[in-house]
Amino acid sequence: MMEILVDATGCYQRNVEAMTLCKDASLGKPRGIETAMEQLKQTSAKAPVAKRPAKRTKVLILSGGFAGVYAALEFETLLRRRRDIEVTLVSRDNFFLFTPMLHEIAASDLEFNAIVNPLRKMLGRVDSFVGTIEQIDLTNKRVVVSHGFHQHLDDLDYDHLILALGCSTNFFNLPGIEASALSFKTLGDAVELRNRLISSIEEASSECAASERRPLLTVVVAGGGFAGVETLGAINNFVLEAIRFYPNLRGDDLRMVLVTPDELILPELGPKLGAYAQRKLLKRGIEIITRERVKAATSDGIELTNGATILSHTLIWTAGTAAHPLLARLPIPNEHGRIKVNEFFQVDGFPGLWAAGDCALIPDLVTGGFHPPAAQHAIREGRAAARNVVAEIEGGRKKPFRFSALGRLAAIGQRTGVANIFGISFSGFFAWWLWRTVYLSKLPRFEKKVRVALDWTLDLCFAKDFACIRPNGPNRAAQAGANPFCSAAEPAASQMPKIRATAARG
Numbered sequence: 001m002m003e004i005l006v007d008a009t010g011c012y013q014r015n016v017e018a019m020t021l022c023k024d025a026s027l028g029k030p031r032g033i034e035t036a037m038e039q040l041k042q043t044s045a046k047a048p049v050a051k052r053p054a055k056r057t058k059v060l061i062l063s064g065g066f067a068g069v070y071a072a073l074e075f076e077t078l079l080r081r082r083r084d085i086e087v088t089l090v091s092r093d094n095f096f097l098f099t100p101m102l103h104e105i106a107a108s109d110l111e112f113n114a115i116v117n118p119l120r121k122m123l124g125r126v127d128s129f130v131g132t133i134e135q136i137d138l139t140n141k142r143v144v145v146s147h148g149f150h151q152h153l154d155d156l157d158y159d160h161l162i163l164a165l166g167c168s169t170n171f172f173n174l175p176g177i178e179a180s181a182l183s184f185k186t187l188g189d190a191v192e193l194r195n196r197l198i199s200s201i202e203e204a205s206s207e208c209a210a211s212e213r214r215p216l217l218t219v220v221v222a223g224g225g226f227a228g229v230e231t232l233g234a235i236n237n238f239v240l241e242a243i244r245f246y247p248n249l250r251g252d253d254l255r256m257v258l259v260t261p262d263e264l265i266l267p268e269l270g271p272k273l274g275a276y277a278q279r280k281l282l283k284r285g286i287e288i289i290t291r292e293r294v295k296a297a298t299s300d301g302i303e304l305t306n307g308a309t310i311l312s313h314t315l316i317w318t319a320g321t322a323a324h325p326l327l328a329r330l331p332i333p334n335e336h337g338r339i340k341v342n343e344f345f346q347v348d349g350f351p352g353l354w355a356a357g358d359c360a361l362i363p364d365l366v367t368g369g370f371h372p373p374a375a376q377h378a379i380r381e382g383r384a385a386a387r388n389v390v391a392e393i394e395g396g397r398k399k400p401f402r403f404s405a406l407g408r409l410a411a412i413g414q415r416t417g418v419a420n421i422f423g424i425s426f427s428g429f430f431a432w433w434l435w436r437t438v439y440l441s442k443l444p445r446f447e448k449k450v451r452v453a454l455d456w457t458l459d460l461c462f463a464k465d466f467a468c469i470r471p472n473g474p475n476r477a478a479q480a481g482a483n484p485f486c487s488a489a490e491p492a493a494s495q496m497p498k499i500r501a502t503a504a505r506g
């Protein structure tokens with residue numbers, strides 16, 4: 001039987017195999033190619049001529065962070081009934097991480113997976129491609145992505161590209177910092193920090209020399225912004241709670257230090273709330289060193305710009321951001337590493353190129369400045385960018401982006417918080433409750449909201465869990481020459497200067 005196929009582009013195709021081997025079933029004898037061609041002509045004449053569908057417009061979103069995922073969610077709504085636009089989100093992880101709650105993972109307030117959502121549970125119409133973006137070729141409109149166990153490369157072409165890769169950590173090329181500090185941006189970072197804290201407590205507990213114990217139980221945080229303060233507030237509680245289970249250790253052995261170049265911590269919240277937060281942390285025994293910076297990490301410890309050296313094995317780095325390395329290489333206008341876009345998120349001079357989120361410098365039409373790098377902005381920017389991309393494809397009207405921050409909140413540990421909502425300041429328990437309520441409502445998906453609410457409830461009844469889970473086991477860490485009190489998943493930490501000199505038992 002002759003088979004006539006219509007391919008995706010609407011062209012007629014002959015099924016060659018069927019054509020050469022086909023037999024006239026009634027006569028039982030093979031028919032020649034000519035006969036088959038004749039039949040093809042006749043059938044073609046009778047068959048309705050399929051219309052060649054218009055070429056599908058391809059949109060690529062680079063990143064599974066706030067701007068990228070919320071752009072994808074907006075496309076889901078806008079393109080529900082349309083097949084002429086193909087949208088793919090490319091992300092290194094197959095999940096979306098809710099960073100405002102990241103410190104709760106490091107402090108064992110929440111289970112590891114409570115604040116991550118698999119992309120495929122969030123997206124249906126938009127495809128997701130899990131891989132590492134290796135190269136962006138703006139001239140040929142294609143992106144090279146490596147993926148799979150063998151890291152093989154794939155080319156993805158596009159008509160519209162939304163850059164939303166966020167930013168990277170800036171270590172300012174300070175000696176020893178990148179090799180030894182723990183950054184705090186990803187779920188892996190939070191797990192690594194939690195493991196480091198627990199391993200340090202274990203090591204300190206079995207360490208007989210008091211002089212060796214102290215550096216193990218000293219944690220230095222560089223940076224007095226939201227990430228630094230919230231992390232320190234949370235891990236201080238965690239370590240104090242865990243230490244109760246170690247008869248050899250006392251709360252006084254613990255030293256927590258925050259170093260900030262500003263006069264007060266949390267400068268984004270203003271002097272009143274910054275001073276409140278600072279007072280609260282000082283009362284808990286946390287040292288706050290203001291108007292100073294971390295200068296280097298050496299074998300003697302962590303050096304500050306005032307010449308002091310803090311003996312510590314754990315430096316948490318939240319002190320600076322830099323341009324994403326891939327974006328820094330692109331020949332597009334940027335300022336301080338952020339891509340300059342217009343109020344519609346378009347990069348001038350590059351048709352089809354858009355940017356949103358932390359990596360983009362978006363003019364703030366209300367203040368005349370630029371939108372800050374923050375999750376609440378990235379969410380709105382992602383959604384608005386998606387709407388403008390669709391408007392551009394359809395030849396519709398794009399809308400300039402306007403958004404004013406609703407407020408900012410920080411949890412500083414021990415059920416205390418600081419918040420500024422619509423210009424009104426709150427502090428103490430109410431601000432902490434507000435923090436939890438607002439962020440729980442913002443956490444995507446009902447399932448995760450329930451899990452987080454349950455974890456918080458259980459946290460009221462039981463002591464925090466401090467099992468140190470190392471995915472590859474301690475032996476592999478030792479084989480790799482890693483610092484013995486770090487997990488195998490801590491390659492950077494393996495370079496941590498080991499302050500220990502002699503270990504006299506005493």
Ligand SMILES: Cc1cc2nc3c(=O)[nH]c(=O)nc-3n(C[C@H](O)[C@H](O)[C@H](O)COP(=O)(O)OP(=O)(O)OC[C@H]3O[C@@H](n4cnc5c(N)ncnc54)[C@H](O)[C@@H]3O)c2cc1C
Binds near residue numbers: 358373376
């Ligand atoms: C600890 C912490 C706490 C925070 N708390 C708050 C808060 O309380 N409130 C607030 O408003 N903001 C907060 N922020 C800031 C907020 O997280 C960022 O502003 C927001 O994430 C920016 O969104 P984005 O989409 O621009 O970038 P990101 O969310 O950083 O997303 C970037 C994405 O790109 C992916 N990516 C990067 N490079 C590649 C590559 N080569 N290949 C593939 N994928 C890649 C990353 O994996 C990531 O998924 C916090 C940030 C941190 C780190």
